[in-house]
Amino acid sequence: MVTYCHKCGTKNIDKTHCSNCGARLLTDINNDGIPEMVQEIVPVECPWCKTVNKVTTETHCKSCGGPLPAVSHNNSGINRGDMPPPPPRKLPEVYVKKLKYRSTLFIVGIIFIVPFIWSIIFPIIGFFLVRSALRTANRKIAALENGIKAEGELIDIYKDTSESVNGRHPWRLDYEFKTQNGELITAKKTGAWSNNNRHRKPGDKLWVVYLPENPQINAIWPPVD
Ligand SMILES: [Zn+2]
Ligand SMILES: [Zn+2]
Incomplete structure (x- = not known):
């Protein structure tokens, strides 16, 4: 099949990637040299681990394996992607840890506890902050x-x-x-x-x-x- 690269115009025959610039080639279904489907690469940040994936048709993160939002090629945007799999779902571990232990409330709570462990009042405040932070995180994890x-x-x-x-x-x-x-x-x-x-x-x-x-x-x- 003859395909003209949408990036550099090079004529390619029976190739999946441009022989000149390496761009992923388009599908020329009726073999008239005009591609039917434009698939630009869209940078999509993984919602779970924050790795930036260069997405054409990929549906899962190359780093953590979590599902990505889908790319809509006509406006280089993203959409909601595949429907959530049935529960129970396995969430990427890195995301669960981030939700639990990286929230501002959790960190402030720890700051109230650790340096003031010799006192009474600050560790008590810290305990309630940490408990509230973990409760918020656990609710979200339960929903996901x-x-x-x-x-x-x-x-x-x-x-x-x-x-x-x-x-x-x-x-x-x-x-x-x-x-x-x-x-x-x-x-x-x-x-x-x-x-x-x-x-x-x-x-x-x-x-x-x-x-x-x-x-x-x-x-x-x-x-x-
Ligand atoms: Zn090219
Ligand atoms: Zn990821």
């Missing part, structure tokens, strides 16, 4: 591991200027989804730092996983933080 899936929609997304690290702000995502009982749940995700969010816009379809006994315990799948 064991939640049932729902169709969700992004209502709004914007830079949250109430939070700032080194002059940068995370995104805030407002979203809603319907439970299997038809109840409409609105939820928010704050502190979302992932660069993938620059591709998202209100109206985007999302996957949400939630605990049926308490749909307030829910999370976007795959994660957007």
Whole structure:
């Protein structure tokens, strides 16, 4: 099959990658030299381990194996990707550790405990902070591991200027989804730092996983933080 490289124009015959520049070639189904499908490489940050994957057709992270959001080639954007697998789901270990032990609340709690272990009041405050941080993390892990899936929609997304690290702000995502009982749940995700969010816009379809006994315990799948 004859394919003209969409990057450099080189004519290739029966090749999967351009002989001149190495670009992945396009599929020329009817053999007229005009590719039917343009597949640009889109950098997608792994929602689990933060490795940047250069995605054309890949669905899972090359580093941690976690599912990636899908690439939509027509606008170099990303979309929600495959529906969540049925529970229980195995989450990448690196992500579970990050959720539990890298949250600001957890770290502040530890700072209250360790240097002040000789005192009474600070370790007690620290204990409650750590407990609260782990409770928040465990709820999210429970939703991701064991939640049932729902169709969700992004209502709004914007830079949250109430939070700032080194002059940068995370995104805030407002979203809603319907439970299997038809109840409409609105939820928010704050502190979302992932660069993938620059591709998202209100109206985007999302996957949400939630605990049926308490749909307030829910999370976007795959994660957007
Ligand atoms: Zn080329
Ligand atoms: Zn990964």
